[in-house]
Amino acid sequence: MDLLACIEHQHEVYAEKDYTILKDPRVLLNLYNQERRFTPNKNYFLEVQTEIQPFMRQVVTTWMHEVCEEQMCEDQVFPLAVNCMDRFLCLCPIKRNQLQLLGAVCLLIASKLRSTNSFSMEILCAYTDYSVSHSAMVAWELLVLSKLKWNVASITGFDYIDQIVEMFPWGAESNLLHRHARTLVSISYTDSKLIKTPPSMIAAACLTSAIRGLRLRSTNQAVNDICSIASIKISDLETVVRVVDEAVERSVPKSPPSTPEPEPKLQGYESPQHGPNTPTEVENIYF
Structure with missing residues (x-):
C-alpha cells in the first residue's frame, strides 16, 4: 500500500480541549468584539435580491445541511458556509437558479477552512445532480472570495x-x-x-x-x-x-401514525380518519 492510500485510510484524530483557552474570558470578549464584522446587516430579500425568497434559502440551506451530515464533516462547516452565503447575498444580487451553486461554493470554502477533509468539487457537483458544473464552481469561488474581500473566517454561533x-x-x-x-x-x-x-x-x-x-x-x-x-x-x-x-x-419529520389493531369492517361503513399527530417535543429529537 502506497503512502497516499495509507493517508486515505487513517482515522481522523481531533485535538483535545485546551482549557487554557476555554476558560480565558478574553477569548469570549474578542469574539463579541469581532462578531459584528461577520453578521449580515440587512434584509437582503427586500434590499438587494429581486428573485430570491426566504423559502428558497430554506430549501438550499436544508440541502447544505444534509450534505454536511451525509459527508460527516465537522459541525462548524455548515454555519460558516451559511454565513458566507448570507453575507454574499447582502452584496450581490443573483438569479434564483444560481442559489444552489452559491450554496455549494460556500460549502467548498467553509470546508477548506474548518474541515480536516475538505469537499471536492466533484462531490458537490454530484450532490447538485450535476446541475452545477466544475467550471462554474471555480469561477464562483473566486467571485465569492472577492466580494467578501477574503474575510471568510467568520465567527458563528x-x-x-x-x-x-x-x-x-x-x-x-x-x-x-x-x-x-x-x-x-x-x-x-x-x-x-x-x-x-x-x-x-x-x-x-x-x-x-x-x-x-x-x-x-x-x-x-x-x-x-x-x-x-x-x-x-x-x-x-x-x-x-x-x-x-x-x-x-x-x-423533525413527522412520525407516521401507529397502525391500530385491525377491526372487523361492516359492509358499506368506513372508519373515520385520525386527527393530526401531536408535534414531536424538542427533547425527543435524535442528536
Whole structure:
C-alpha cells in the first residue's frame, strides 16, 4: 500500500480541549468584539435580491445541511458556509437558479477552512445532480472570495458553545449538552428569521433550548449565567429561543401514525380518519 492510500485510510484524530483557552474570558470578549464584522446587516430579500425568497434559502440551506451530515464533516462547516452565503447575498444580487451553486461554493470554502477533509468539487457537483458544473464552481469561488474581500473566517454561533459551557459548573451536568447545543446551532442557521441575529445570541438561545430539553438541575441558574455573560436581556433571549424551537420542530419529520389493531369492517361503513399527530417535543429529537 502506497503512502497516499495509507493517508486515505487513517482515522481522523481531533485535538483535545485546551482549557487554557476555554476558560480565558478574553477569548469570549474578542469574539463579541469581532462578531459584528461577520453578521449580515440587512434584509437582503427586500434590499438587494429581486428573485430570491426566504423559502428558497430554506430549501438550499436544508440541502447544505444534509450534505454536511451525509459527508460527516465537522459541525462548524455548515454555519460558516451559511454565513458566507448570507453575507454574499447582502452584496450581490443573483438569479434564483444560481442559489444552489452559491450554496455549494460556500460549502467548498467553509470546508477548506474548518474541515480536516475538505469537499471536492466533484462531490458537490454530484450532490447538485450535476446541475452545477466544475467550471462554474471555480469561477464562483473566486467571485465569492472577492466580494467578501477574503474575510471568510467568520465567527458563528458554534464558536461560542464550548467557551460558554466550560466556564460554568452546570456545563458538566450532562455530557450531551455540547452535542445538543451544536446541533441546534446548525438547525438555527436554516431559518431566515435569524439572518441578522448576532452569533452570540444564536449560541445563547441554542444553549438555553438544549439545557431545557435536557432538564438540567441548574436550568434557571444556567439561563441567568448565559444572559449575564452574553449581556442580553432574558426577554430578547426568549424571543430567539422560540424561533430556534420552531426551526427544530420543522426539521423533525413527522412520525407516521401507529397502525391500530385491525377491526372487523361492516359492509358499506368506513372508519373515520385520525386527527393530526401531536408535534414531536424538542427533547425527543435524535442528536
